[in-house]
Amino acid sequence: MKYIDEYRNPELVRGLLDAVSILAAGIGRDVALMEICGTHTHAIGRYGIRRLLPKNIRLISGPGCPVCVTSIRDVDRALYLAALPDVIFATFGDMLRVPGTGGESLQRLRAAGADVRVISSAADAVRFAAENPGKQVILMGIGFETTTPTVAAAILSARRKGVENFSVFSVHKTVPQAIRALIEDPSLKIDGFLCPGHVSIITGKEAYEMIPRAGRAAVITGFEPADVMEGILMILRQIMEGRFEVANQYVRGPKAEGNLKAREVMAQVFEPGDAEWRGLGVIAGSGLRIRHEYEGFDALKRFTLPEIRSVEFRGCRCGEILRGVMAPAECHLFMKACTPSNPVGPCMVSSEGTCAAYYKYERTSDR
Amino acid sequence: MCIAFPGRILTIDKDNFAIIDISGTRREVSLDIVDEPVTVGDYVICHAGYAIQRIDEEAAQEKLAFLKELIDNEIY
Numbered sequence: 001m002k003y004i005d006e007y008r009n010p011e012l013v014r015g016l017l018d019a020v021s022i023l024a025a026g027i028g029r030d031v032a033l034m035e036i037c038g039t040h041t042h043a044i045g046r047y048g049i050r051r052l053l054p055k056n057i058r059l060i061s062g063p064g065c066p067v068c069v070t071s072i073r074d075v076d077r078a079l080y081l082a083a084l085p086d087v088i089f090a091t092f093g094d095m096l097r098v099p100g101t102g103g104e105s106l107q108r109l110r111a112a113g114a115d116v117r118v119i120s121s122a123a124d125a126v127r128f129a130a131e132n133p134g135k136q137v138i139l140m141g142i143g144f145e146t147t148t149p150t151v152a153a154a155i156l157s158a159r160r161k162g163v164e165n166f167s168v169f170s171v172h173k174t175v176p177q178a179i180r181a182l183i184e185d186p187s188l189k190i191d192g193f194l195c196p197g198h199v200s201i202i203t204g205k206e207a208y209e210m211i212p213r214a215g216r217a218a219v220i221t222g223f224e225p226a227d228v229m230e231g232i233l234m235i236l237r238q239i240m241e242g243r244f245e246v247a248n249q250y251v252r253g254p255k256a257e258g259n260l261k262a263r264e265v266m267a268q269v270f271e272p273g274d275a276e277w278r279g280l281g282v283i284a285g286s287g288l289r290i291r292h293e294y295e296g297f298d299a300l301k302r303f304t305l306p307e308i309r310s311v312e313f314r315g316c317r318c319g320e321i322l323r324g325v326m327a328p329a330e331c332h333l334f335m336k337a338c339t340p341s342n343p344v345g346p347c348m349v350s351s352e353g354t355c356a357a358y359y360k361y362e363r364t365s366d367r
Numbered sequence: 368m369c370i371a372f373p374g375r376i377l378t379i380d381k382d383n384f385a386i387i388d389i390s391g392t393r394r395e396v397s398l399d400i401v402d403e404p405v406t407v408g409d410y411v412i413c414h415a416g417y418a419i420q421r422i423d424e425e426a427a428q429e430k431l432a433f434l435k436e437l438i439d440n441e442i443y
Contacts (some may be wrong), residue, residue, distance in 0.1 A: 003373040003410065003422065006391075006431055015438030039369050047375075057431065066368045092415070094368060121416020124399055143415075146369040150417040153399045198369040201420045230434070251426050252373075253412060261402035261421060352368065 002093055002343055003252060007224030011247045016229035017052055023236040024054040032189060034167055035264035036179065038065030039223055045361030047225040057232070060188075060324040061354040063280060066355045067094045068322060068346040070219030071276040074171045075100040075346075079167055080305060082109050082116050086131060090125035091140040093118045094148075094350040096097045097343060101311045105219060123129035129158065129166035138299045141170040145202040148172045149262035151271035155290075155297045168289055169299040173275050175199050176207045176285035187325050189202050192217030192235035194228070197250040202266075203250060204258025205246045212244035222250035258262040267292050278346065279322030306359050318345035321354050328358040333361060371414035373422060374382060376407050 006012075024031070035041055041061045044050055063069050079100045084091035089106070096107045096118060110116040114216075114253050115135075119125055122139060130136035141151045151168060158166045175196065182188055193216060195208050200220045211218035217238035221231030231249045231298040238244050248254060274286025315333050320326035328334045328347070338344035340356055347353040351360075374394065376386035383398045385405075398405060399406070402439040405411060409417040 002375075002390075012434060012438060016434075037369060064369075064428050092368065121397070123416055143368050144372065146419065149400045149419070150415050152399075153397065153417065157399070196369060198371045198412070198414060198419070201371075222368075226434070252422050255420075255422060255423075259400065259402045262400040262419060265400055348369070 004068060004224060006169040006225040007222065008193065008290070009226065011160050013229050016226060016233055019058070020229060020233050020236060021054050023116075023233065023240055024057050027236060027240055028058045028063060028350075029264075030058065030096070031191045031236070031239060032060055033192045033194060033232065034060045034062045034182070034190045035194040036062040036064040036175065037194070037199065038068070038350065039198070040064070040194055040196065040221070040228065041354055041357045042352045043223045043225070043228055044321060045230070045357040048361070049225065049228055053232070055237070060190065061321070061357075062182065062324055063277065063322040064144070065350050065352050065354070066147070066173065067098055067350040069173065069279065070142060070346065071278050072101060072312050073276065073308065076310045077305055078140055078169060078306045079109060080308060081108065081112050081299060081303060084136075084303065086114045086135050086233050087174070088117060088128050088137045089140070090117050090119045090128060091141065092120075093144060094221060095140055096149050097349045098346045099313070101309070101342065106217040112149045114132070117219075122151045123157065125157045125289050126154050127167055128165055129197070131162045131323045133165060134330065137166045139166070139168045141168040144173060144175050144196070144199050145266070148270065149202060149266045152265045155269050155294055156157040156265065158297060159294070161321070164296070167297050168290065168301045170270070170288060171275070172270065172278065172288040174286055174288065175203070175212070176281060177283050179208070180210055180284050181280055182323070183210065183216065185323065188323065190216060190324070191239055192219070194231050194235070195220045195246070197222045197227070197253050200248075200250070200254040201224060202259045203264045204254060205256050207247065208246045209276055212246060215244060217244055218246045220246065220248045220254055223278065240329050279319035300336070313344050318347045318355075321347055328355045330354070368413065371419065371441050372411045373410050374413055376405060376411060385418065387418070388409065413433065
């Protein structure tokens with residue numbers, strides 16, 4: 001496949017790994033790098049990159065799995081909306097099995113008769129609404145900057161087409177605010193960040209300028225093994241030289257300024273609001289709520305939600321794992337009470353959740 | 368969730384949806400948020416049913432050739 005196979009070439013990856021090893025030896029001390037994006041976590045596991053790296057280079061997984069960072073309260077609110085009569089609840093697939101309070105999930109609701117539908121595009125949800133005028137279609141708006149413009153575009157198309165029985169429950173979040181929180185966390189000492197390649201297609205480089213300002217390395221990185229290895233190499237070079245900047249490894253992806261049109265569409269429909277992240281707590285300005293002008297499409301305005309008493313499952317350490325202060329193997333539930341077929345926390349549900357990726361690819365690894 | 372794939376545009380319809388070819392698999396994607404003019408034959412990066420970026424083929428090829436050269440000459 002063009003633009004993929006070339007970046008899986010073992011010779012290329014080996015060459016880059018050699019270069020990484022030389023630089024790592026030159027730096028001499030322990031270096032902690034964070035991959036923020038869940039898709040990176042998945043790729044790193046799949047290609048065994050963590051174990052290939054020199055001993056003094058540690059890769060820590062960050063909070064970049066949207067399903068995982070969704071608070072239990074928001075999961076419970078989604079479950080409430082999905083169970084309402086005459087509602088079609090549309091969601092991306094990885095949300096389906098995320099447990100809410102008491103272990104309820106969208107999948108279980110569906111088995112009990114709720115109309116929960118998995119979509120691969122936000123446009124599908126608008127289509128369901130047009131085809132089912134007697135129903136209310138609620139789209140779970142979840143994801144970071146890569147996904148949010150697609151949901152915004154779906155809202156704009158619903159307005160254009162006069163589709164009124166369509167609304168969005170937005171738990172969208174933005175990446176830069178979370179990175180800032182991680183930089184400020186004294187329990188975490190990250191020397192450099194592999195910045196998410198596809199989020200960056202939308203945000204551009206500017207979104208990460210606070211990383212070099214805080215004296216850490218930042219490299220926008222693609223998702224194939226050669227990409228990840230070169231991203232690590234570029235970070236190590238910044239650390240070696242003590243010269244920090246936002247560099248772009250993924251040149252076939254993001255432009256420096258990002259995708260202005262997608263950002264315009266997003267800003268037209270959404271405005272910043274506070275958001276609660278699992279593991280990180282409430283981060284000011286890190287969420288996106290639907291603007292007043294589009295409140296007709298806001299599920300939180302269209303439906304009245306009761307106060308829900310949300311309770312996290314006892315013993316689940318997703319919070320610490322999402323902040324990178326704990327590895328999956330350090331959680332007492334990991335691989336015992338909590339497995340992909342019977343997940344306790346969201347990090348084991350999504351294929352890009354840290355626990356699911358470690359379970360699938362790195363069970364024997366102690367790093 | 369931020370998984371995205373490169374695909375080649377086969378057709379574009381009047382509602383601004385394109386059929387793209389991803390290594391033999393055909394998918395429909397909206398072109399509503401891609402920020403450059405795109406045409407049949409272009410490669411685009413697609414995420415969740417939307418094209419989000421036209422791929423700059425020249426930059427991609429140049430970079431790959433450069434990497435290979437560095438490694439072949441043991442500069443890296």
